[in-house]
Amino acid sequence: MRVVLVGPPGAGKGTQAQYIASHLSVPKISTGDIFRANVSRGTELGKLAKEYMDRGELVPDEVTIAMVRDRLLQDDAREGFLLDGFPRNVPQAEVLKEMLAEFGASLDVVLELKVDDEEVIRRLSGRRTCRSCGKVWHVVFDPPAVEGVCDACGGELFQRDDDREETIRRRLEVYQEQTAPLISFYEKEGILAGIDATGPVEEVTQRALSVLRRFG
Ligand code: AP5
Ligand code: ZN
Structure with a gap:
């Protein structure tokens, strides 16, 4: 199955993507994760992407599209994939x-995760990510047993640079201006399905899976 997850920053795309991808037995392809991996390795792509990410802006299309094309050409994506964070504007969707x-x-299917702006700010300001395994936590909604330490692997937790309040606000504006038009784009294609992405993580996953069964 070939699925795209769309939704504002902090909607829970990364959180849901891991469960949905493993349920569907397809690779999860997150452009945000690929950029962050390049930033931490200090590659040229990472240096370029970081300038945009730290401002809450989109990385230029030609760079992002070339990266996704390479990833989709890999063998494991041939039969299906779950895209998290791509496409992010209409030109990317057309390509x-x-x-x-x-x-x-x-x-x-394109699955839209719906949450309001206040919930986005609550979720992103408390998000912590494991430096070793990449697992995402929340200081209130999904806290690890020991503050600052990943339960899954013992790694150190950190706060993303783009999770500062002023950057979160810019990311929300960019979402409204550039990404929200994808909703009507995919509605016209007849493959859009929206779900309420508030409530416990497992309940959101169940809502997502029941929608996917309708399209699968
Ligand atoms: P990206 O990494 O894609 O960021 P984003 O879209 O802003 O989304 P997030 O990763 O912030 O949130 P999420 O929806 O995955 O939520 P999560 O599951 O972590 O992109 C980052 C940057 O890279 C962009 O700004 C841009 O610069 C660049 N980029 C990426 N793709 C690009 C593209 N295609 N083109 C150009 N540039 C691109 O959850 C958030 C928190 O909430 C966590 O703490 C989690 O534990 C908690 N949580 C999750 N679900 C629930 C729940 N049900 N209840 C309570 N808490 C919950
Ligand atoms: Zn970890």
């Missing part, structure tokens, strides 16, 4: 459609 058509494929 993705063309790219998949080249492989004789198309998207099955």
